[in-house]
Amino acid sequence: MALPPALGQAFRMVAAELGMRSAARLFVRELMEAGGAPLVGEARDQLGREFPVLDFIAEQRLSGIDEAPLDPAGVLEALRGVTRLLVVGLEADCLDALVPRLSGAEVGLVTDAGGLDPDFRRVLANYDGLMEPVGLSELQRWAGRRSALLTFVYGTDGHAAHVSPSWLRVSGPDVRTQFRSLIGWDILGRPMTVYPRWMVETSAGDFSRLVGPPPRAAAPEPALASGGAGRPRLLDPAREAT
Numbered sequence: 672m673a674l675p676p677a678l679g680q681a682f683r684m685v686a687a688e689l690g691m692r693s694a695a696r697l698f699v700r701e702l703m704e705a706g707g708a709p710l711v712g713e714a715r716d717q718l719g720r721e722f723p724v725l726d727f728i729a730e731q732r733l734s735g736i737d738e739a740p741l742d743p744a745g746v747l748e749a750l751r752g753v754t755r756l757l758v759v760g761l762e763a764d765c766l767d768a769l770v771p772r773l774s775g776a777e778v779g780l781v782t783d784a785g786g787l788d789p790d791f792r793r794v795l796a797n798y799d800g801l802m803e804p805v806g807l808s809e810l811q812r813w814a815g816r817r818s819a820l821l822t823f824v825y826g827t828d829g830h831a832a833h834v835s836p837s838w839l840r841v842s843g844p845d846v847r848t849q850f851r852s853l854i855g856w857d858i859l860g861r862p863m864t865v866y867p868r869w870m871v872e873t874s875a876g877d878f879s880r881l882v883g884p885p886p887r888a889a890a891p892e893p894a895l896a897s898g899g900a901g902r903p904r905l906l907d908p909a910r911e912a913t
Contacts, residue, residue: 690762739860739884779805814849
């Protein structure tokens with residue numbers, strides 16, 4: 672099966688309304704169902720350099736690497752005590768997991784396109800009033816000692832972090848001192864492998880809290896049993912009960 676025509680244009684349109692990671696997961700899943708690994712690999716070869724998050728998600732799928740778990744627990748912990756949250760950047764999967772659990776907090780989404788052109792009215796309609804649009808000129812109203820800024824981080828090496836260009840427009844020195852917390856949510860778990868087009872680089876130290884994916888559970892080590900006079904042998908799991 673060949674790649675659908677104008678796939679890159681379609682991806683950009685979806686990414687504008689869902690976010691790069693959310694759109695990449697959707698496209699890779701659909702391509703895998705339509706044509707398996709060969710089709711995903713072809714899409715990666717054709718579009719990976721233009722859309723590095725798509726390249727990252729496709730690489731993980733083709734390599735059999737588990738995706739970074741999308742668990743908002745660490746973000747919720749970082750937001751404890753916050754009554755106003757201003758989100759910078761758009762990732763529908765992440766917001767779907769986080770926003771309904773922010774009971775008692777006022778939540779706003781900065782309506783800066785960050786290089787894409789989303790229809791923010793349609794985006795916000797999906798949250799049934801749980802988030803409201805916030806223009807760059809309205810940031811002061813959201814500031815305060817119980818207010819926080821949150822953005823999505825597309826991989827970090829512990830020193831540099833890649834974020835939406837909107838973050839640099841919002842998190843300048845004159846703004847950061849007016850918010851209790853500046854939180855980065857690393858939604859990839861490791862750095863991208865191609866040039867991070869559509870993103871900008873910031874220092875990981877600029878965040879008061881950088882939340883990564885929860886650690887994956889370690890695989891249990893096989894039990895040892897004595898093999899008589901010889902060296903210890905590994906138990907065969909299928910025979911351990913006998």
